[in-house]
Amino acid sequence: MNDNTKSKETILSFEKLKQDILRPMQNHKGLELWIVFLVTVIAVCTWAYYVQLRDGLGVTGMRDYVSWGLYIANFVFFVAVSLVGMLISSILGLLKVDWITPISRIAEIIAVAFVAVAGLVIILDMGRPDRVVNVLIHGRFQSPILWDVTVITTYLVISTLLLILPMIPDLAICKKEMKNASPILKKVYNILSFGYTNTPEQHKHLHKMIRTLMVLIVPVGLAIHTVTSWLFAATLRNGWDTTIFGPYFVAGAFVAGSAALVVAMYFFRVNYKLQDYITDLHFDKMGKLMVAVCLVYLYFNVNEFLVPGYKMKSGDSVHLKELFFGSWAIMFWSSQLFGNILPIILMVNKRFRKPMPIMIISLFVIASAWFKRYVIVIPTMLHPHLPVQNVPDHFKHYFPSSIEISVTVLSFALALLIITVLAKIFPVVPICEIADQKGIDYKIEE
Template structure:
């Protein structure tokens, strides 16, 4: 399938592709200011984490009943967004879908950033992070937490390889073309390019390794969110006691990841002036992809609530009424309507699959995805089987404290900083793959 505009195939040369894609790496005004802003946010919010580390988790809103708060909701959200790398680069890549070529590297940058920070979020949630090594040293096979750490680490490693290996030809170009790069960056380009000069043998072996990783990451990507869902489902709590949480979480992850990718595509298209590469074609197909994954997610949402609603056991009765018409109704219906139903309706119309409308819709979808994780975590913990009684008032309700919110903001700032730094030192659009796709000869100097 090749829907690339005909005029681009005839007017783009290899020199122009290199110039367009490499130009932002050395001449992007304002990016340094954005980095300074993120570092400032990280410094301020890092102080909040130091306070938590010093005084304990009592500075948060978490208590005996709600022992998982913003942090675990955030962890599930970050793991969800990271699955976009597997969805775009691996599943669609193995299907040889041409239109993903300009956006595959962006998806991998998002995957690396979010899965790396997801591990840090778990450490932020620990009262004694100095004991994190004990999870590995004294971990038990029966513990889903051990499985979670294993698959998160494995997914991060494979995602890093899937980011770097396809980039090797471009890094060889960066080594020769980026004359203004610092000596350190030139050394990094030289080391990571591994002496690549695009010989037939190098090309063959590189693509064989990439394809192997694309196959390997699919079961690992599915496992990372399935195991995360088992942390919830391996209990008898109302709202979590279900057998469909694995595919339910995976479907929701594809929705969140696709929305995050669309937002990043729009930013790089406008700010890096990559309109010739990240075209309306990519946005149109991403809109169609979002409709598909939202429909699957809607199906799982219907299953998730229709079955317990039909049986209406005592515990489920309390939980569902709180979600549908009670204290959590506003958040619940916002997540369902703004993050699922309305986007499906809008994106069926082509005018909403244009870059700006799709980006705005994606903002609501991504925000709703985070709200949905919050609604999955907190209400269930506030609905234990036994009544909450003879405890202080602040045990009965959960409200995130300023410290908790600041530490949560810290995790988002860290993820954005990682993506920003990666986009500052590496081409966000594959140079050689774009040229090969459009029948342009690739020339790499020795």
């Protein structure tokens, strides 16, 4: 084979790579309909938030005892899922695990969307959101709430940079190839590509910056969920008064984030026709990774309940009996069974690490992860140290109101909209990184 023939094959393979990945961005009517649906849901649910803003938090199910309800459970869940960016792009990236290349950008998109909405959920939980700035102006260093705001903001900034910087070479390609893009989008591509032409110096500096961010985001990612756990563990409430909440929350976040990534991988593989890039191998590897993180999470779950159950203090006794045998038993055991135990048993078998089975398992894991956060937040607040007395009966129970449920739907729809829009305007699979990995030569023209 002469050099001209070899060069032609290389160019054609890179052309195919570009066409396969950029095609869904240019013509995908189903995606546009999905965006319209999400915008409609958000518009309808925004009315519910307006009612809450107008009439106060009294329209929710929260009262004096359960002052943290559905919203805080959502906040913990969104923070958990966002940790997948740090797990895939940074930890596995620093370990030079090469199979993550086609899915790393999807992980970062999920991270950016969910951590951004996590910050918004806190504002949705406030009766006076106009006072959120007081946290920064008058915040005390002793308060874990100030730490939480700080690490969430920092994690969002670094995650956004980790999404954009590796995308710079691809955006330089989009600037040239996306001829049907709107003038605004073309300008976005032009600005964010920063005049990149893949010179050796540009390539070296870009990868140095990316590696620096990959190192920085690891402690920040661990801190974001550790600090969130401290909001609970720094109290004396039964069910929260434990020293393992930090690593316990981090392990649970890896499980929820990995499951969310698997579902997103399946969606983009099928709807974007990316079977050549998001292959069965990636689902198999993610299945093995999920088994590993589920085993760690199972270990912390055993620790969380075995130690207080062995000592069985009076307050812990009431709390644990309600979880294990009382009114919360169905939700508690369902979250443990479908979110941890069964996924481990099933995904040990290679047949369940195929795309469709592992996607279905991941859906159960995500749902169970949300219910687990709900079980962490609500039952503990219903079991204060002092007896609940001289209050109306509805203070002794907690049921989310229709307003709370609508605002919760709003937050989920917003996260999905962010992911969808980012997937619409940016390549979800890295073009140049895959070309580098496969040894394909390419040029990027100014």
